[in-house]
Amino acid sequence: MKNRKFIYLRSTLLLSFVLILFSGCDDDTWPLSREVSDEIDFAKFGNNPEVFIDGFSGGLEYLPFEGSKLDAFSVDTEVKYAGTASMRFDIPNFGDPDAELGFAGAIFPDYGGRDLSGYDALTFWAKATKAATINQIGFGSDFGDNVYRDIKDQYLVTKQNLRISTGWTKYIIPIPDPSKLVNESGMFWYAEGPENGDGYTFWIDELKFEKLGTVAQPRPAIFEGEDLEAQAFIGIQGKIPDEGLTQTLNLPSGNNETVLAAPSYFTFSSSNVEVVRVNQLGFLSPVGVGTAEITATLGGVKAKGSALLEVSGGFEFAPVPPARDPATVISIFSDAYANVLVDNYNGFFGGQTTIGGAIEIIEDVENIIVYENLNFVATSFTNPTVDASGMTFLHVDIRTEETIDPGDSIILELIDFGPDSVFGGGDDTGGGITFTSGDLESGAWISLDIPLVNFTNNTGGGLSGFANGAKTNVAQVVFASGTISSIVVDNIYFYTE
Amino acid sequence: MNQKNKLQMKKQLIPPRYMDTNKTTFLIAKCLLLTAVFLVNFSCAVDDTQTVVNFTELTFQDEFDVDGPPDPSKWTFDIGRGPGNDGWGNQELQYYTDREENVTINNGYLIITARSESFQGASYTSARLLTKGVFEQQYGRFEARMRLPYGKGMWPAFWMLGADIDTNPWPGCGEIDIMENKGRTPTIVSGALHGPGYWGGNPEGSNPASKEYELTNDRFDTGFHIFGIEWGPQYINLYVDDVLYKQFNPEDEAVTGPWAFDQGPFFMLLNLAVGGNFDGPPNAETVFPQTMLVDYVRVYEYNEYNVQN
Structure with missing residues (x-):
């Protein structure tokens, strides 16, 4: 599911579901806190601040990401800011056969572990063959192989979109809370792709941790600094999105620098643990009816942003569809049947106000579609289109998330792209059917089993002819309404009795 | 001499x-x-x-130990946007008030707070305290222990003006800037002298006699620092903490006009301006509210030469 980020960033309106994306936390993501025995003898870690000055510092390794251009990194003795060598990174062109996933990226760990708690920033000098923007660069990535910790990338720090120029410039990536880094192995990491399809080269030199003493004025944030309100449901776990966890520090230049900071830098808390519990990784567990505010601190500083969670009970899912012979079902979106390949659950067409799409409620178990600001929206399945000529019904479960007024209606449409299997071309057919207020229910699921021959209305796009058409290249299911803006959809499938 | x-x-x-x-x-x-x-x-x-020998005889002292408004026997306020309603001649953006929201003493500190709020036609509020007519002195040691705000557009200052300013208009009266800071340079403060022929905004192109001081591995907005001058006939010494970083005297090449600092007493000012000609306006990155904390202001008598032989 790729909609998560979109949902978080774009829609605080999807209140019911904003936070509720995952569940089934693995044991290794729920580390237990254990009392430390008095007799334990803590290992002492070195505090070498140098990562790469003129060569690999002691213990440093180079581990490129799977699928990246594996040889993107080299040691350059020709181009350097100071000393005898620099780190050179050759970003591939689009389509470079040596870069399976089209990017360059690597981590530089020291699995011996270092105590970096005496420093406040990772600093380096860098330049590039052209002005560019490095997608991600930072430290704290260990591929889960830090032997002193159970949590992968526990103190990951990511500077996103670092602007880099053709002249040597010093960059400062602040440490969100140095006191956490007593046994760090992630010294440096980066990930970067082509710029507008073109590769280029950048160099990094004098890469080291420093105690600048001039990195100050911390302003941590969760939920991107926003105060959210959301509904949550008992038994359905969520997670505070990592993308919204940031630390901002003021640099000696006077400029603010914001980095993504891993959850473990934060101390999360719930105002009512009998309603929602939150653990150290930001996993949220609704356990009782009521409201709870989720807040956080980082290094003793209160983070901007919060979530007020209202828990009214468990989540009511749509009725589970009956077991059917697979030969009698073509499923577009259902957890009960195998689904056909779907392009998207929201095409974001011109003139469309509808936001939302498919959301995973319980990982691998429950998915639903949420639409907000509905005017019209299509779920498209064009690769390939569906031959529904052997089917007789369309099934859809719909829950209207607002009060039903007498004039309310929801229109369903089916679009067939015709023999050419593509939109347009003069061979498309379509048909619609309208459900009025008497058919709908507020806050409860209705299950519709609609004979395909009932899709007789002209569509909003002006198509007709579906009901009596061939139905051999069905490509879209459309939901539209001029009066209702918020619906939840599940179990879209064709079937025959 | x-x-x-x-x-x-x-x-x-x-x-x-x-x-x-x-x-x-x-x-x-x-x-x-x-x-x-x-x-x-x-x-x-x-x-x-x-x-x-230092100047050690106290003539003025405020440790800000009593919570509430500043002691009216020591401080007065400038209110508003200046006599010309032009941001005190500097295009400053704040409206100065004496409200608790902008100036108060709490927990041993004078707290001047710059806020982003619509007030009397201005977009920001803050405060300016002065000792004009209350405490004025020629020569001596003037120092304050302060923690500064930060962010583009912050202009905290501890400074002095000639007490005859009403009859001897600026810059003739002289101005001694003990400490000024541009909020976008959290490691740098400066001291300056303004007088006839060497003053800020001079269309003839000369500038005040000024000198910057930069901290190493430290900032002015994260802890307290002492800003002071020692002032006697024909010289003004500028210091931060235990570092004397400049002496101005009439011979200084930056003093491009008559020495304006041997002609009578000066009064002190403490303020936090927003915007203005010094650092320009705040930007989207500037965080409000911002506070300037003052731990104490102490003035010592000038004790002649104190020659020990």
Whole structure:
């Protein structure tokens, strides 16, 4: 599911579901806190601040990401800011056969572990063959192989979109809370792709941790600094999105620098643990009816942003569809049947106000579609289109998330792209059917089993002819309404009795 | 003043806090150069027979130990946007008030708070305290221990104006900027003198006599620092904490007009301006509210030459 980020960033309106994306936390993501025995003898870690000055510092390794251009990194003795060598990174062109996933990226760990708690920033000098923007660069990535910790990338720090120029410039990536880094192995990491399809080269030199003493004025944030309100449901776990966890520090230049900071830098808390519990990784567990505010601190500083969670009970899912012979079902979106390949659950067409799409409620178990600001929206399945000529019904479960007024209606449409299997071309057919207020229910699921021959209305796009058409290249299911803006959809499938 | 007296005078201006034993070797070499007036005493200070004397007789002191509004027997306020309603001649953006929201004493500190709020036609509020008509003094040691705000557009200042300003208009009255800071440079403060022919905004192109001081591995907005001057006839010394970073005198090449600082008493000002000609306006990155904390303001009497022989 790729909609998560979109949902978080774009829609605080999807209140019911904003936070509720995952569940089934693995044991290794729920580390237990254990009392430390008095007799334990803590290992002492070195505090070498140098990562790469003129060569690999002691213990440093180079581990490129799977699928990246594996040889993107080299040691350059020709181009350097100071000393005898620099780190050179050759970003591939689009389509470079040596870069399976089209990017360059690597981590530089020291699995011996270092105590970096005496420093406040990772600093380096860098330049590039052209002005560019490095997608991600930072430290704290260990591929889960830090032997002193159970949590992968526990103190990951990511500077996103670092602007880099053709002249040597010093960059400062602040440490969100140095006191956490007593046994760090992630010294440096980066990930970067082509710029507008073109590769280029950048160099990094004098890469080291420093105690600048001039990195100050911390302003941590969760939920991107926003105060959210959301509904949550008992038994359905969520997670505070990592993308919204940031630390901002003021640099000696006077400029603010914001980095993504891993959850473990934060101390999360719930105002009512009998309603929602939150653990150290930001996993949220609704356990009782009521409201709870989720807040956080980082290094003793209160983070901007919060979530007020209202828990009214468990989540009511749509009725589970009956077991059917697979030969009698073509499923577009259902957890009960195998689904056909779907392009998207929201095409974001011109003139469309509808936001939302498919959301995973319980990982691998429950998915639903949420639409907000509905005017019209299509779920498209064009690769390939569906031959529904052997089917007789369309099934859809719909829950209207607002009060039903007498004039309310929801229109369903089916679009067939015709023999050419593509939109347009003069061979498309379509048909619609309208459900009025008497058919709908507020806050409860209705299950519709609609004979395909009932899709007789002209569509909003002006198509007709579906009901009596061939139905051999069905490509879209459309939901539209001029009066209702918020619906939840599940179990879209064709079937025959 | 003959050469001997001049040397003696300079000698006793160097308080012990300026001594830096690490520099002794270097400084001895300079000891013979009379022009290196500050350095003379570094080396001489290691001589036990020398006694260095500070200005130590308090004439004004506010430790800000009583919560609430500032002591009216020590401080008055400037209110508004200046007599010309032009941001006090500097295009400053704030409206100065004496409200608790902008100025209060709490927990041992004077707190001046700059806020982003619509008030009396301005977009920001803040406060400016002054001792005009309450405490005025010529010469001596003037110092304040402060923690500064940060962010583009912040313009905190601890400064002085000639008390005759109403009859001898600025810059003729003289201005001594003990400390000014541009909020976008959290490691740098500056001191400056304004007088006839050397003043900010001078269309003839000359500038105030000014000097910057930069902290190493530290900032002015994360802890308290002491900002002060020692002021006597024909000289003004600028210091931060234990570092004397500049002496101005009439011979200084930056003093491009008459010395305006031997003509009577000055009063003090403490303020936090927003925007204006010094650092420009705040930007989207500037965080509000911002606070300037003052731990104390102390003034010591000028004690003549205090020659010890």
